[in-house]
Amino acid sequence: IISPAMKSYFFRIFIILLTFAATGPLTAQAQDVSEVVVDQPAYTLYPVTEFNADMAETMPYMTWQIPELPGGGVPPGLLGYRIYRDGDTLAYLSDPASTIYYDGSPMEPGMRVYSLTAYYDLTPYGFPGLFEESEAVEDSVYYTSCPLPFGENWDQASFGYNEWLFEPSQGNWNISILHGNPLPTAVFEGDPTLLNYSHRIMSRYFGTAYYFCAPIFLEFDYKLEDVTASSTEKLFVEVEYDDSWHTLLELTNNGSTDWIHQVIEIPGIYPFNTQIGFRAEGVNSSNISRWMVDNIWYDAQCHPPLNTSLDFSGGNIVTLKWNPPCDLQITDSSFFTYHIRRTDSSGLPPYEVIASGITDTFFNNYLEPGQVGGHFRYFVVAEHVFNDGYFNMGICYGYGDTVSYIPLLRPPDALISETEIYPNPADKQLTINGIGSTREVCVYNFLGNTILKRTCPEDKIVLDVSSWPAGVYFVRISTREGSVVRKLSVLH
Numbered sequence: 001i002i003s004p005a006m007k008s009y010f011f012r013i014f015i016i017l018l019t020f021a022a023t024g025p026l027t028a029q030a031q032d033v034s035e036v037v038v039d040q041p042a043y044t045l046y047p048v049t050e051f052n053a054d055m056a057e058t059m060p061y062m063t064w065q066i067p068e069l070p071g072g073g074v075p076p077g078l079l080g081y082r083i084y085r086d087g088d089t090l091a092y093l094s095d096p097a098s099t100i101y102y103d104g105s106p107m108e109p110g111m112r113v114y115s116l117t118a119y120y121d122l123t124p125y126g127f128p129g130l131f132e133e134s135e136a137v138e139d140s141v142y143y144t145s146c147p148l149p150f151g152e153n154w155d156q157a158s159f160g161y162n163e164w165l166f167e168p169s170q171g172n173w174n175i176s177i178l179h180g181n182p183l184p185t186a187v188f189e190g191d192p193t194l195l196n197y198s199h200r201i202m203s204r205y206f207g208t209a210y211y212f213c214a215p216i217f218l219e220f221d222y223k224l225e226d227v228t229a230s231s232t233e234k235l236f237v238e239v240e241y242d243d244s245w246h247t248l249l250e251l252t253n254n255g256s257t258d259w260i261h262q263v264i265e266i267p268g269i270y271p272f273n274t275q276i277g278f279r280a281e282g283v284n285s286s287n288i289s290r291w292m293v294d295n296i297w298y299d300a301q302c303h304p305p306l307n308t309s310l311d312f313s314g315g316n317i318v319t320l321k322w323n324p325p326c327d328l329q330i331t332d333s334s335f336f337t338y339h340i341r342r343t344d345s346s347g348l349p350p351y352e353v354i355a356s357g358i359t360d361t362f363f364n365n366y367l368e369p370g371q372v373g374g375h376f377r378y379f380v381v382a383e384h385v386f387n388d389g390y391f392n393m394g395i396c397y398g399y400g401d402t403v404s405y406i407p408l409l410r411p412p413d414a415l416i417s418e419t420e421i422y423p424n425p426a427d428k429q430l431t432i433n434g435i436g437s438t439r440e441v442c443v444y445n446f447l448g449n450t451i452l453k454r455t456c457p458e459d460k461i462v463l464d465v466s467s468w469p470a471g472v473y474f475v476r477i478s479t480r481e482g483s484v485v486r487k488l489s490v491l492h
Contacts, residue, residue: 043125045118045134046075053114053139058146058204059163060103060112066096067118067134076124082133084115092119104163109145109205109273113138145207145273147395148216149299152203154184163204167277171199172285176292181221181259185294188235188280190227195284202240202277203298209273210386210395211300212335213326216266218248218276219297225289226256233282235291239266240275253288261295304398305338305361305380318365318376325382325398339381340365345374345448347404374448374474377404419477425489428466432475434459440478443488445471465490 046067053062062083067075080094083101091101103114115138122130152162157175159166166173172189179185186201208216222235230253237249248264266274278293303325311319324336338358341351342365355363365378380400420433432441441461443452451473452463473488 043122044075045120045132047118047134047137048081048116049137051116051137051139053112053141055141055143056102058144060114060141060143062101062103062114062116062139064099064116064137066099075118075120077121079119079121079131082117082119084117084136086113087115090114104165106165106202106205106275107143109143109207111140112143113140145205145209147207148211149297150203150206151298152296153294154180154186157184159186159201164201165204167200167202169199170201171197171280173199173201173280176290179223179290179292181223181292181294185292186278187293188278188285188291190233190285190288190290193284193286194282196282197285198279198281200238200245200277200279202275205273205275206298207273207386207395208241208300211302211384212386213384214300214302214396214398216274216298216300218264218266219262219295219299220293221259221261221295222251222257223259223292223294224251224253224255224257225292226253226287227289228287229253229255230283230287233285233288234280235293236277236279236281237262237264238277238279240277241273245277245279251291253282259294300396302382302384302396302398305382305400308378308380308400308403310378310403316367316369316371318367318378319362320365320378320380320403321362322380322400324361325384335385337383337385338363339383341379341381343377345371345376347375347377351377351379370450371448374444375404377402379403419484419486421475421486421488424486425491426465427490427492428464430463430465430488432461432463432477442476442478444474444476445469466492 046069048064048067051062051064053060055061064081067078069075074096078096080092080096081098082089083091083093085103085107090103090105093101115136117133117136119133120131122128122132150162154175156162157177159173159175172192172194174187174189175184176187177184179187188199218237218239220237224235233253235251236247237251238245238247240246248266249262276296276298280291282288305322305325308320308322311321320340322338326335336359337356338361339353340355340358340363342354343349343351354365363380367374367376379402382398382400384396384398386395420431422431422433424430441452441454441456442450443463445451451468454461468490470490470492473490474485475488476485
């Protein structure tokens with residue numbers, strides 16, 4: 001590829017040679033022409049100014065200012081602009097007043113270098129029929145693929161809203177406001193008739209490389225209105241990775257269908273970025289009335305923390321432990337942070353976040369003294385984090401199993417065997433026997449509120465529970481040897 005500057009150089013050499021041929025011997029004119037070309041150029045092709053490349057959500061775009069003469073005004077002969085991406089021609093804009101361009105063409109994520117030249121007709125400079133580009137100006141932008149989830153229900157009645165593209169052309173793909181599940185939907189029509197055709201609608205790129213610990217699922221609804229049931233017209237559901245398209249599902253016109261919901265798991269694509277596509281292909285499109293595709297959903301289901309367990313070994317500390325969502329031989333723990341959610345002492349939703357940004361695989365939850373005896377439920381959320389060198393993206397969450405525990409002190413075995421609470425369930429009176437010496441009895445309701453607290457000099461205590469509301473209570477007996485908590489039901 002010859003750069004604009006090199007083109008200009010060769011052109012000027014060509015003009016020199018033409019001048020020599022027209023004016024006489026080479027030796028007589030060489031010095032004069034050299035001075036004209038090098039020291040006093042015959043013309044200047046002014047480039048654009050303030051060129052800038054940036055991102056509009058997931059689409060790169062460029063802005064610039066129109067070339068300007070030193071004294072003001074647009075240079076003569078300006079025809080438009082040539083835009084290059086990574087050295088390859090991307091577009092030609094034939095309007096000199098253009099100052100912005102959006103790059104909606106598909107590309108793999110990564111650093112992209114854009115350059116722009118002003119394109120001139122050299123007639124005003126005395127060279128009719130010749131054209132030349134100015135020096136190029138350039139800027140770079142990091143193009144990142146779209147994160148999941150992605151949904152398309154065609155509510156905007158447009159392929160452009162979510163940047164759908166066509167390959168090799170749109171063909172008979174359209175948006176129908178007369179069909180849908182619900183209205184509208186994307187359709188591939190049988191009319192006008194196409195012979196030996198193949199036309200694909202395809203999405204932009206999605207960063208499925210981020211989901212190294214999650215299966216990817218594609219869901220959609222489809223419907224066929226058939227004409228001849230010829231088995232020659234097909235709809236291919238595809239995914240693109242590793243620079244090629246792979247078929248996920250092949251549908252054939254074997255008769256009309258109602259709306260059918262499909263869920264497809266896409267395995268083995270990591271660490272690639274992907275596109276999804278729907279390709280209508282066949283021998284004669286008039287064999288069908290239309291294929292319809294609606295309610296597209298493309299998402300990852302991130303794996304949760306594994307083997308969540310809960311332990312209460314004494315004091316007021318509840319310890320949660322879990323394993324990472326993925327085998328650490330495949331990845332490492334820096335790809336995950338964890339969040340802990342817990343109910344209050346009732347054990348009932350909502351679950352509140354009590355800790356975030358944890359990188360270990362355990363967490364110690366300190367309970368206030370008044371909370372001991374409550375019924376708590378916990379679960380751990382794994383946030384999958386991907387750092388591509390430019391962005392640190394927490395892109396999906398895996399929710400671990402709920403663990404339920406009544407966090408109570410573990411007493412010595414002897415104290416457990418000696419302590420008796422009866423009757424249980426209780427109606428009017430409750431007897432607690434085998435308390436031991438130097439003891440304290442506390443009773444908590446299901447919400448963790450203290451109902452009774454008493455120091456008992458004797459080995460047995462009888463409580464009147466006739467006025468207590470029916471429900472579940474927890475009785476904690478504390479002695480010098482340790483503590484024990486028993487569950488109590490009161491029924492009236």
